[in-house]
Amino acid sequence: xxxxxxxxxxPSYDVIVVGSGAAGGQTAYTCVMEGAKVLMLEAGRSYxxxxxxxxxxxxxxxxxxxxxxxxxxFFGFYDATVDGGWEVPGEPYTNASPDPERKFWWWRPRxxxxxxxxxxxxxxxxxxxxxxxxxxxxxxxxxxMSYEDLAPYxxxxxxLVGIFGDNNGLENTPDSPDGCLQPPPAMxxxxxxxxxxxxxxxxxxxxxxxxxxxxxxxxxVLPKKIHPNNPRAQRLLADAMRARQACFWAxxxxxxxxxxxxxxxxxxxxxxxxxxxxxxxVSNAMAREVTTDANxxxxxxxxxxxxxxxxxxVKAKVVVLAASSAESVxxxxxxxxxxxxxxxxxxxxLVGKYIMDTVGAxxxxxxxxxxNLPLHNxxxxxxxxxxxxxxxxxxxxxxxxxxxxxxxxxFQSGRHMPGMGTTGGMEALTSGSYGRQFKEDARxxxxxxxxxxxxxxxxxxxxxYCDLDPVVKDKWGIPVLRFHWKWSEHxxxxxxxxQETFAQIIEAMGGKVQSRPAADGAQAIEPGGKIIHxxxxxxxxxxxxxxxxxxxxxxxxxxxLFITDGGPFCSNADKNPTLxxxxxAWRASDYLLAEMKKGNL
Amino acid sequence: MNAPDSxxxxxxxxxxxxxxxxxxxxxxASVADRLTYGASAAKPAAGYGSDPDLLKIxxxxxxxxxxxxxxxxxxxxxxxxxxxxxDAKGPAASAVGVPDFIxxxxxxxxxxxxxxxxxxxxxxxxxxxxxxxxxxxxxxNLVTRQKNAICDDICYAPNAQPEFRPAAQFFRKFRDLTSGxxxxxxxGMKDIGYVGNVATEKFEGPPPEVLKQLGLA
Numbered sequence: 002x003x004x005x006x007x008x009x010x011x012p013s014y015d016v017i018v019v020g021s022g023a024a025g026g027q028t029a030y031t032c033v034m035e036g037a038k039v040l041m042l043e044a045g046r047s048y049x050x051x052x053x054x055x056x057x058x059x060x061x062x063x064x065x066x067x068x069x070x071x072x073x074x075f076f077g078f079y080d081a082t083v084d085g086g087w088e089v090p091g092e093p094y095t096n097a098s099p100d101p102e103r104k105f106w107w108w109r110p111r112x113x114x115x116x117x118x119x120x121x122x123x124x125x126x127x128x129x130x131x132x133x134x135x136x137x138x139x140x141x142x143x144x145x146m147s148y149e150d151l152a153p154y155x156x157x158x159x160x161l162v163g164i165f166g167d168n169n170g171l172e173n174t175p176d177s178p179d180g181c182l183q184p185p186p187a188m189x190x191x192x193x194x195x196x197x198x199x200x201x202x203x204x205x206x207x208x209x210x211x212x213x214x215x216x217x218x219x220x221x222v223l224p225k226k227i228h229p230n231n232p233r234a235q236r237l238l239a240d241a242m243r244a245r246q247a248c249f250w251a252x253x254x255x256x257x258x259x260x261x262x263x264x265x266x267x268x269x270x271x272x273x274x275x276x277x278x279x280x281x282x283v284s285n286a287m288a289r290e291v292t293t294d295a296n297x298x299x300x301x302x303x304x305x306x307x308x309x310x311x312x313x314x315v316k317a318k319v320v321v322l323a324a325s326s327a328e329s330v331x332x333x334x335x336x337x338x339x340x341x342x343x344x345x346x347x348x349x350x351l352v353g354k355y356i357m358d359t360v361g362a363x364x365x366x367x368x369x370x371x372x373n374l375p376l377h378n379x380x381x382x383x384x385x386x387x388x389x390x391x392x393x394x395x396x397x398x399x400x401x402x403x404x405x406x407x408x409x410x411x412f413q414s415g416r417h418m419p420g421m422g423t424t425g426g427m428e429a430l431t432s433g434s435y436g437r438q439f440k441e442d443a444r445x446x447x448x449x450x451x452x453x454x455x456x457x458x459x460x461x462x463x464x465x466y467c468d469l470d471p472v473v474k475d476k477w478g479i480p481v482l483r484f485h486w487k488w489s490e491h492x493x494x495x496x497x498x499x500q501e502t503f504a505q506i507i508e509a510m511g512g513k514v515q516s517r518p519a520a521d522g523a524q525a526i527e528p529g530g531k532i533i534h535x536x537x538x539x540x541x542x543x544x545x546x547x548x549x550x551x552x553x554x555x556x557x558x559x560x561x562l563f564i565t566d567g568g569p570f571c572s573n574a575d576k577n578p579t580l581x582x583x584x585x586a587w588r589a590s591d592y593l594l595a596e597m598k599k600g601n602l
Numbered sequence: 603m604n605a606p607d608s609x610x611x612x613x614x615x616x617x618x619x620x621x622x623x624x625x626x627x628x629x630x631a632s633v634a635d636r637l638t639y640g641a642s643a644a645k646p647a648a649g650y651g652s653d654p655d656l657l658k659i660x661x662x663x664x665x666x667x668x669x670x671x672x673x674x675x676x677x678x679x680x681x682x683x684x685x686x687x688x689d690a691k692g693p694a695a696s697a698v699g700v701p702d703f704i705x706x707x708x709x710x711x712x713x714x715x716x717x718x719x720x721x722x723x724x725x726x727x728x729x730x731x732x733x734x735x736x737x738x739x740x741x742x743n744l745v746t747r748q749k750n751a752i753c754d755d756i757c758y759a760p761n762a763q764p765e766f767r768p769a770a771q772f773f774r775k776f777r778d779l780t781s782g783x784x785x786x787x788x789x790g791m792k793d794i795g796y797v798g799n800v801a802t803e804k805f806e807g808p809p810p811e812v813l814k815q816l817g818l819a
Contacts, residue, residue: 046653055656057799060786062659064650066703067786070712072649084652187807193818249801256656375811380798382805418799419791421782428774433758435685435777436750440692440793443785447794 004282007306007313014040017317019288022115024323024566026270027583031590033279034234042286045111054259055079056252060420068421081118081257085110091476095483105484106530114267118257122212124164124580126155128173131574138405141460142571145543145552154584156181160223162264166210174390183215189379191414192387198509209388212264218242241273254383289479290336297340299562305477319561326568330538331482334469346556351549354466357573359534360457361527362496365515366507371449385413404494408457408575416448455499458575459492486529493522500525534578536567554589561602565589648711662706669709677726680742684749685780692793695784703783725772
């Protein structure tokens with residue numbers, strides 16, 4: 002069973018999965034490897050990174066030297082995103098407030114594999130504290146599960162996906178068991194300098210974890226560990242692992258990877274899932290609603306085939322929404338019936354509540370020590386090799402910081418492939434040189450700029466949620482989401498702290514900041530959604546009155562409806578969410594399969 | 603990878619076409635509800651779209667009509683080469699197609715590019731007028747000393763005399779475009795000292811001489 006059209010779907014499936022990214026990919030993979038028949042619906046077009054990725058193109062081969070445009074908004078022309086961005090033509094969303102500080106930015110792609118094709122690949126485990134934030138400081142919500150519950154799934158996900166990094170034994174920054182991680186690449190020059198100078202500031206500068214193969218996966222050993230009692234799954238996974246190459250230390254990961262060295266759902270989850278013969282994928286299938294029967298059980302999904310504009314109904318024993326947290330909310334709110342007048346599994350009105358993004362702030366510096374370095378290739382694994390995990394747990398718990406949750410620091414030095422921004426920030430250093438002097442200056446300053454970005458935890462709040470816009474519909478006639486956003490002082494103060502820390506690091510390196518830290522955190526913080534880590538909206542919990550799903554991502558009200566994207570997150574640790582989405586989706590899928598076997602669904 | 607079919611002479615933007623797309627852009631902007639994203643056809647019709655062929659190699663003029671007249675183009679080339687002349691490590695900007703790139707940039711149907719077009723076209727006109735005023739000759743015909751005399755007055759906006767400030771804003775934009783256009787080419791990448799974009803078996807980090815210079819050896 003392969004990628005099919007609407008007319009080729011089977012009369013019924015075991016599971017329908019809406020979405021094909023990290024959540025949908027993992028859910029479908031887990032289910033089909035155990036023999037379940039799965040239909041995957043993807044709202045965008047089919048996409049093949051092996052054939053479509055511009056690997057070695059330089060920026061002069063692209064329109065506008067590959068600079069960002071409204072058509073390609075993020076990394077510019079060569080970004081892997083298809084038909085996506087902050088705006089998707091014909092598929093609007095709205096904001097309740099005209100105030101820019103209360104605006105939410107919603108990034109969506111429309112392609113097989115979703116955001117996994119272009120993402121930053123940073124793959125950090127949540128730590129033990131991150132599952133029990135309310136117990137620690139009285140704010141936000143505890144998860145109805147612990148780190149220990151998810152740890153085995155982090156292990157399996159790391160082995161399956163292929164993640165480099167190492168173990169440092171730091172607080173709330175979990176080590177992985179032997180055999181899970183691949184060796185991290187060497188630190189670049191600027192990264193080593195941050196490490197040396199950061200030490201004086203008490204900053205732990207350690208190898209980051211990213212979903213890039215630093216060596217070929219061991220196809221003999223890993224599949225047996227991942228699927229211990231399933232020889233067929235072992236064989237399928239081993240074949241898929243053999244088809245992936247190790248990183249050749251060139252070309253930016255955001256373009257995708259034709260040699261499958263980094264994780265994309267389209268190169269890692271979907272090929273073995275399709276090879277199982279148990280997966281059908283319909284692309285250009287815009288899910289509108291989940292259908293239910295008289296007993297309130299889910300029966301399937303109605304979607305619009307974008308190629309024809311026709312509506313189709315597909316049936317399954319279990320429906321899994323993995324459409325991205327907000328899109329899954331939208332589908333649930335649009336699934337209204339006499340039994341579910343407020344939308345599906347929403348009797349308590351919590352669907353859409355407690356959405357969160359990551360707190361982001363940045364600052365750039367110029368470091369004289371990095372000027373005129375001997376020429377060398379710093380491409381590496383196409384992103385940072387190093388980061389600084391949150392280090393002020395004790396000070397924070399003692400109430401010394403004025404904000405409740407932590408952040409980690411991402412940074413990337415380097416002599417990147419030149420583009421439109423390469424000599425940006427040079428004018429003030431050179432008093433506006435031109436001619437031969439300008440060329441000398443360009444060589445001198447190239448690679449001497451360091452950008453720091455903080456990624457911090459936002460606490461869920463009652464003013465930050467999404468609901469259906471009462472008026473606006475998309476081009477398919479489907480009501481759209483309306484966002485309500487508000488940062489608390491915990492977030493804005495954290496953003497201020499980030500910039501102040503970055504300035505200290507830059508100065509400790511003998512450098513100069515390119516702009517002063519903002520006096521007010523509200524100026525320092527990136528707008529909601531801009532970090533593209535939106536989670537929540539269908540939060541999990543221990544109490545059906547106070548949450549939408551249980552710890553298995555199963556909705557309380559509809560036993561055969563699961564949400565395996567970021568929606569069930571009830572806190573959003575500073576750790577980038579994708580790895581946790583995959584681990585949770587795997588755990589939920591194991592539970593789903595066991596319950597299905599028992600006849601409970 | 604296939605090189606696209608492109609006309610040997612890039613298309614120029616005629617006045618009627620220019621008015622047509624400017625009006626389309628203005629209409630799109632005025633109907634866009636600022637609380638609603640993506641609801642209207644706010645995106646320009648003539649861009650490369652949200653799903654362009656990423657493997658194709660593009661040249662200025664392939665996607666939208668260009669703007670420069672031959673005279674503007676000649677002035678732009680002379681100014682590009684004043685900013686980035688040939689030296690031992692790399693060619694001049696005009697030798698690697700930077701004037702065509704600038705023309706592509708200022709002709710692009712995306713927000714912000716129309717402002718850059720005005721800045722560049724007005725700036726090139728100012729440069730020509732200034733060359734005539736000071737030296738009774740076109741900018742491209744001036745000797746280096748004469749070109750520099752003009753550029754020295756406008757090369758750094760914070761220090762520019764009041765009468766040169768608009769020209770200094772233009773020069774800043776033009777230098778950014780020239781630099782971005784140049785250093786993104788293979789010749790420019792080599793010139794600035796970028797030695798990546800090659801597949802290697804291992805990544806070993808910085809060589810000893812780099813660590814030594816950083817005091818980390």
